[in-house]
Amino acid sequence: MTDATAPRAVAAAAPPATRARGPWRDVWDQFRTHKGALIAGLFLVAITLFAALGPWLWQIDPNALNVRNKDVRPIYTALWDAGAKVSWSHPLGTDQLGRDLLANLIQGGRISLAVGWAAMALSVVLGTLIGVLAGYFKRLDGPLMRFTDLMLALPLLPLLLVMMLLFRDSLRAAFGPETGIFILIVVVIAVTSWMHMARIVRGDVLALKEREFVLAARSIGTPPRRIITRHILPNVLSPIMVSATLGLASAIITESALSFLGLGFPSDFPTWGKLLFDAVDRMADFPERVIWPGLCISLTVLAVNYIGDGLRDALDPRIRGR
């Protein structure tokens, strides 16, 4: 697994290297050949920059109300409807209180992406850890899986309410209202979404640890930690990638469900999920208000999925160089 079989085609394309080629270089070279992944990566960088740098480029306050200027349509509406209420100062239009949609998308992107990535990362770590431990160590299997059953069975809403009740005020005091609620939401989403991943990883590990190469490694006295990191983890990477991709999407959506239930960010913090949710009532008259946040979420998830595909191919030495 560790001796990288340097593919000829890629080696030729790579610039002459003076240092020894590390395995990560091969991974990158393989990744580059995956067009979808490359485009997706660029898109992801672009949308992250859009959210991160947007407030400096587009300086309208997302919460600024202007009721006299409400329900402005996006600028492109003028192409087919000359009478539409459009304005260059609001290129994507405004909502029912006159808040600028573009500014809200930027601000919403900051929160949604941050929550999505953080919650997804945390739940991947938790799920993988518990899944691998339960699958590999027989003694831990029972307790960990029964704990997983418990977590699966707990009704989500009361659990969230209790967590909010217990931790909201102390986190608010320690980190301020925004960061406090951010930490809480990330933890809440992660803690309630790692179970699928753990069960899937465990199932795969149960099969993997009886495979010849693991038995071989064990028979030469490789310590469990090494077996797990060298032999098990790379082989459960693809279900982890899928879970992570799906997890990102559900974290962004779950966040919107939380604010709908009064458990999320205060109402003056727009997020993609919340923009989408709030716009459903007026979907027929103002389709742009559902299309733009919906596109942002879908394209982000799609991009992550392609990157996941690309990474999976790149990390698989059997595919690499084909």
Next chain:
Amino acid sequence: MLTFVFRRLLLSIPTLLVIGLVVFLLLDLAPGDPLANQPLSIPPEVREQMRAALGLDKPVYVQFFLWLYQFFVVEPLVLIDRTFGTAFAADQVRILSWQFRSPVMDVIWQRMPQTLWVVGMAYLVGVLIAIPIGIISAVRQYSIFDQIGTLISMIGFSVPTFFTGVLLIVIFSVNLGWLPSIYDTQLVVNDWASFWQQVRQMIMPVAVLALFNASQISRYMRASMLDNLTQDYVRTARAKGVRENAVVMRHVLRNSLIPVVTVIALGVPTIFGGAIITEQVFKVNGIGQLLISAIQNNDIPMVQTLTFIFAVLIVLFNLIADVLYGLLDPRIRYD
């Protein structure tokens, strides 16, 4: 294998009791009040009496043991009474919902048909679509079929059902007027006309849920197939001259099913759990709607009972998944 199953079944009894207790404590700790939906014009002293009538003034452990007794003794007796016409439970108090003041089990039973029809059907359709799509996408990786499949499943998963459901209603009920937007739970199917009506009212909720389920399962199927397609044993089989069809269906598929079995086994109990948002959008009023309204109204007996049944199913299906692992890959052993 048999001893393993037996041991796990025995072990699941304490597990379930612990889950029941944890859920009960959680519900007790959660903020909220069964009287939250009562109008503000009801004065505090009357509210206090209403709480006492619900048994809320008793200590938590009394409430928990009462529930345990009712769930494990009274309800089975009622079932026996119903089946054999006996009267063991005649003067026993059943688990009563705080919202409806009627027996929890009867309400759950009333909700089963529409839940199974809509949510169960959607799951079945989802699985039946997802597995072939996953297989074809993996075998023809990066073909047009694969790309379109990826696109649809990513959109299907990342666009929430509260949006797709309302979108379908706006198109097919409001603009085209083809399908009803409200599910009639009392519809009796006894002829072609009513069967057609049942089909029409099921199309939209089933489609929304099936898309979501299929998206998820097909991704796991595809990823797992891809992993196995590059394994040595596949190359060996091909080298032996086994036909490609047989390679895929007999060797690869079987070995790829482990994560898929996990996902499906995790999904089957959720059929019973219902689909909260979809049920709400289409007014299906199944178990999902029952659970969410019980949670919102802090109807602890109802939430506790539903959650406990749900936990039983989770434990059961996880056991089934473990058994299936062993059948799919005989190297996995549990003893």
Next chain:
Amino acid sequence: MKLRTTLMGAAGVLAMATAAMAERGSDGNVNILYWQAVSIMNPYLSGGTKDIEAASLVIEPLARFDAGGVLVPFLAEDIPTVQNGGVSEDLTTITWKLKPGLVWSDGTAVTSADVVFTWQYCTAEGGGCAQGAKFTGVTNVEAVDELTVRVTFDGPTPYPYGPFVGGQSPVIQAAQFADCLGPRAPECTQANTYPIGTGPFTVTNFVPDDVVTLAANPNYRDPAKPAFATVTFKGGGDALAAGRAVLETGEFDYAWNLQLAPDVIEGMAAAGKGTVVAAFGTNVERIEMNLTNPSPDLPEGERATVKHPHPILTDARVREALSIAINRDIIDEVGYGPAGQPTCNLVPAPALYASDNTACLTQDLDRANALLDEAGWVRGADGIREKDGMRLSLLYQTSTNAVRQDVQALVKADWEAIGVETELRNVSAGVFFGGDPASPDTFQRFYADVQMYTNNFEGNDPQAYLAAYACDKIPSPESGWQGENINRICDPVYEAMIAELAAAREPEVRGEIAKRMNDWLTKDNNIIVPLIYRGRVSAHANTLGGVQLNSFDSELWNIADWYRID
């Protein structure tokens, strides 16, 4: 068919001309959609509006309020008053006479014993009757004869129309509920879901929290009514979907309580399938000011109690500035439309009690700024006012609801314009309005500086409603955070007015005192800042006739008169 022919005979030749129009059961089925589903058909076990209104199809009180808030007799022959001798001179008893010849849907006679039993049922120990407040002060209910009932109060009661009046306290059949007294009340599932009543319909199938089907009551007192043979009473979904089913797809005939933004309702009504109707009762959406300090720095047990007055809001000038800085017209336009009108009154109706206070209706930022300057709050570097190193910053909470969050955003913008910083919070309605003493987020605990919600009073007398702001009704840790004096008002001037109102007998005098109390709470002190006088909004199909939306009683109070327009 059999029923119809016998009825035709009964209606006789007299009604021949109108028989085709007004024949019982001639108009088929009517579909009603409540987005909160019905849980139970007994208002004594659930105070939820949906349950009370569903039950109002089956069981009836002695008298109801009509759409204008005026009492009309239902089971009673007329409304007892001091003038007609029905109410005793000393105001301690009220004597009701039942209409002669009334029968329950099972054919047995309605007697005064049923009325007496209803009182016993609701006051039985351990029953947890939701309408207990209707019977407070009642010492005895006795049957004078078959058709006469006398209610005795423990003292002079200027407003004796509590018991057996309105959808909340209908008369139930003694025979059916005889074994359901006290703790046994919830166990009578059959009686609680299939009550025997005197109303126009009887329950034929009850599925809790989903759908109730009803059929015309064959023994209803008006042989020509109801026009509909059956009712399908479906529940579930949300207000948007309910509106859509009536206004856009036409699947249902009546949708209840469309709490939606006006532009959304307008968009749906444009489809032309139905009509949106609104009626105004006594609901007022208001912002309430906390007179005690909710700061988390205070030890638990002292937070938000009278021990610590609020550092900012105890100054009347600040409260007035906050009130007049709000642009109520825009809130109305964006959030309520035809379902609301801007108001400055806590008691907006009936006319006898409604003050002419309109001081707050025009937004006056200059005056608000001047008031804050006068109070010593000066603008700091970032535009937020400060005083003695403290920022003028408020935590503003409400329940989770799309319209309320829009209003929060609007108020926040108005307050920022006068240099007040506002932090918004919304709490799930189940927690906010639930009285769980362990939860820090209930409206009674009021761990915020200001909060917004709607309250109202039942019927047409605001005495109990205004009396809530008494010192002994302040929620506190000692009272388990129960109590209706949410703002923690404790003022001898107001206490005196409460006593004065309780003693007053003449309607004009009562009206005058109530107006003074209303003005004291709102205009003079701005402890309660009313925003919008809210109406009920419902929608009915254009083919449904006879709907008279009622905000003082059940919306379905006159369903017997509904008919189908072809």
